[in-house]
Amino acid sequence: MRNVYLDYSATTPVKEEVLKEMLPYFTEQFGNPSSLYDKGLEAKEAVICAREQVAQLIGAKPQEIFFTAGGTESDNWVVFGIADKLKEKGNHIITTKVEHHAMLHSCQFLEKHGYDVTYLDIDKDGLVSPDALEKAITDKTVLISIMMVNNEIGTVQPIKELAAIAKAHKILFHTDAVQALGNVPIDVKDLGVDLVSLSSHKIYGPKGSGALYIRKGVQLSNYLHGGAQEGRKRAGTENLTGIVGFGKAAELARIHFDEHVAHCSSLRNHLVERVLAEIPHAYVNGSMEHRHPGNANITFEYIEGEAILLLLNQAGISVSTGSACSSASLEPSHVLSALGVPVEMIHGTVRFTIGDFTTLEDVDYVVDTLKTVVSRLREISSVNMEKGW
Numbered sequence: 001m002r003n004v005y006l007d008y009s010a011t012t013p014v015k016e017e018v019l020k021e022m023l024p025y026f027t028e029q030f031g032n033p034s035s036l037y038d039k040g041l042e043a044k045e046a047v048i049c050a051r052e053q054v055a056q057l058i059g060a061k062p063q064e065i066f067f068t069a070g071g072t073e074s075d076n077w078v079v080f081g082i083a084d085k086l087k088e089k090g091n092h093i094i095t096t097k098v099e100h101h102a103m104l105h106s107c108q109f110l111e112k113h114g115y116d117v118t119y120l121d122i123d124k125d126g127l128v129s130p131d132a133l134e135k136a137i138t139d140k141t142v143l144i145s146i147m148m149v150n151n152e153i154g155t156v157q158p159i160k161e162l163a164a165i166a167k168a169h170k171i172l173f174h175t176d177a178v179q180a181l182g183n184v185p186i187d188v189k190d191l192g193v194d195l196v197s198l199s200s201h202k203i204y205g206p207k208g209s210g211a212l213y214i215r216k217g218v219q220l221s222n223y224l225h226g227g228a229q230e231g232r233k234r235a236g237t238e239n240l241t242g243i244v245g246f247g248k249a250a251e252l253a254r255i256h257f258d259e260h261v262a263h264c265s266s267l268r269n270h271l272v273e274r275v276l277a278e279i280p281h282a283y284v285n286g287s288m289e290h291r292h293p294g295n296a297n298i299t300f301e302y303i304e305g306e307a308i309l310l311l312l313n314q315a316g317i318s319v320s321t322g323s324a325c326s327s328a329s330l331e332p333s334h335v336l337s338a339l340g341v342p343v344e345m346i347h348g349t350v351r352f353t354i355g356d357f358t359t360l361e362d363v364d365y366v367v368d369t370l371k372t373v374v375s376r377l378r379e380i381s382s383v384n385m386e387k388g389w
């Protein structure tokens, strides 16, 4: 049976070149980067090199990159680190209704501790309105956090414009760029952002590795306390292999950026065009113009996304409903709810995300299988409807 993975926004396989770069740091070059003898210095050199590779991908200086255990830690660090650092200034945070749970749940935690959080709406294309942001700002606002690319519908926000509003009000601006990294151009200087969350395993690097970009001069409290690693800002012995792998993945993402984007977007467009032409009552959610190159989020009316997922799985195809994090729960997606998709249609939604190893044959196999699966499920559901279920 054919095996087709179309869930690259959930995670990606580690590329061979990345793994090759990592391997020696498990065995011969296992030193602790804080140790003062050669083995430690070798490891420290590897961390320095990775820091440069990650910095280069987003136009940052190496000293502005702080390695973490992934996107989730970076998001948590920003929320709690800024809330603590600026507690004298205010207790108001502005974010959006469509953030990743790493951001939303951190904000909800703060709400239990006396913080006010404004969750901005999105329009029918999935975009945040700069006017709405401007209106939400108060003299107590200490942080504005708006994700660069949404993980469910792939919408790319106008970050430069939104960050300029924050800057005009002298408020720190953070963006969760985990889905953006390697998929849309990121230049932290040009965007005018203060803090950026990054993750390795969404760009063909290892899991449990990520970074926070902290613009020079921006102050936030530490989140992990202990040793003096990462410029005394993030304690804990460095995840050496994870950092080396992230660095290599970042370098590859930078070198192959145009190729990657062209490959993913052409296959994604092919998938969307075929689905819309060949499967009735199917709709794409979110802007097609401002979109992650590999994302297709599609609603199939009258059937359950979970049923589609399970039948596709039987045919060797991996896709998801909603985000990986919420797919274990039966809660309707908060992103599609914010987009105004009716609940019954949310339940008929599937996310397909394409990546570097996807081929045209893969996409055609998925669409062909999908046609059979959707019509089979609709037959069952119409039989059920006739029976009055």
Ligand SMILES: *Cc1c(COP(=O)(O)O)cnc(C)c1O
Pocket (backbone or CB within 6 Å): 009, 069, 070, 071, 072, 073, 075, 100, 102, 147, 149, 150, 151, 176, 177, 178, 179, 199, 200, 201, 202, 208, 209, 210
């Ligand atoms: C995957 C993801 C995260 C979490 O990153 P991890 O490295 O898995 O902790 C955060 N934000 C977005 C938008 C994501 O897609």
